[in-house]
Amino acid sequence: SACVCDSGYYHTTPGQPGCTACRPGTYAAAGSTAYTNHTLADCVSCSRGKYSAQEAANDATTCQNCVAGKFSDTLGANSSAACTSCNPGKYSAHAAANASATCVACPRGSYTQTAGMTGCVECSRGKYGSDATGATNGTQHCLPCSILEYQPNTGKTACKACPSNTQTLDTQAMQLEECLCNQGYTGPDGGNCTQCAQDKYKGALGSEPCSSCPEHANSHPGAIEVVDCICKLGYGRDAAEQDCTECLKGTF
Numbered sequence: 001s002a003c004v005c006d007s008g009y010y011h012t013t014p015g016q017p018g019c020t021a022c023r024p025g026t027y028a029a030a031g032s033t034a035y036t037n038h039t040l041a042d043c044v045s046c047s048r049g050k051y052s053a054q055e056a057a058n059d060a061t062t063c064q065n066c067v068a069g070k071f072s073d074t075l076g077a078n079s080s081a082a083c084t085s086c087n088p089g090k091y092s093a094h095a096a097a098n099a100s101a102t103c104v105a106c107p108r109g110s111y112t113q114t115a116g117m118t119g120c121v122e123c124s125r126g127k128y129g130s131d132a133t134g135a136t137n138g139t140q141h142c143l144p145c146s147i148l149e150y151q152p153n154t155g156k157t158a159c160k161a162c163p164s165n166t167q168t169l170d171t172q173a174m175q176l177e178e179c180l181c182n183q184g185y186t187g188p189d190g191g192n193c194t195q196c197a198q199d200k201y202k203g204a205l206g207s208e209p210c211s212s213c214p215e216h217a218n219s220h221p222g223a224i225e226v227v228d229c230i231c232k233l234g235y236g237r238d239a240a241e242q243d244c245t246e247c248l249k250g251t252f
Helices: none
Strands: 009-011 019-021 127-129 142-144
16 A cells, blocks of 8 residues: 555645644644645645744644734744734734734823733822823823812813812822812802801811801901901901900000
8 A cells, every 4th residue: 555644744745745834833534635646835834923833743732822912924934033022002802913013002091011911000099191102101191180179080181170179188189188278268068068158268178167256357258368357447466376355545
């Protein structure tokens, strides 16, 4: 009977003795052709997005996928080195990707600083992503919310505005409750703030109540310091923290 090459091998010279292994990156499956005429053309290349380092491979399953975050547009690749990493600023979540177009730019609010990523890193709470897509630098792309804003979620492209007459103690606030009533206003943290009434004042941020002016002193609504409490006519004081006392007879 005629000699036939094993699967994974082909005849160097058709019809003559001698079998050569299919090179890495290809395979020859059993029954693909009559082995007495098995030729180099019967060594099938691994498809794009795959590779095989195995010589004399005899099945398509020997072709391994490029891992997610990489791609290969090479037909018959013989090494994982043929799998190219997506550039920083891009990602690919799919294995066996076969073109650079499978690497997708990170959307606003996220970034990747390293190559070969399977997903993007979202901007943290208290920050927002600037206008660019495909960002490669988290420090430059993810900017802190101002003292008039907050952001409780990750991966956002804008901050939420604090309620009227509130602000935060610092930038990068993450919760509504960090929006505190301004000086001259009082109310719950993150809630509705009302202006201090006439003859009252409040100098700190927060929910503490407005303080009353010293006796015999008046202030305008929304006063922020005790010095805003002015002694009534006929009264005076030497320093802001002192009480107003009645002027001596013959003085004013």
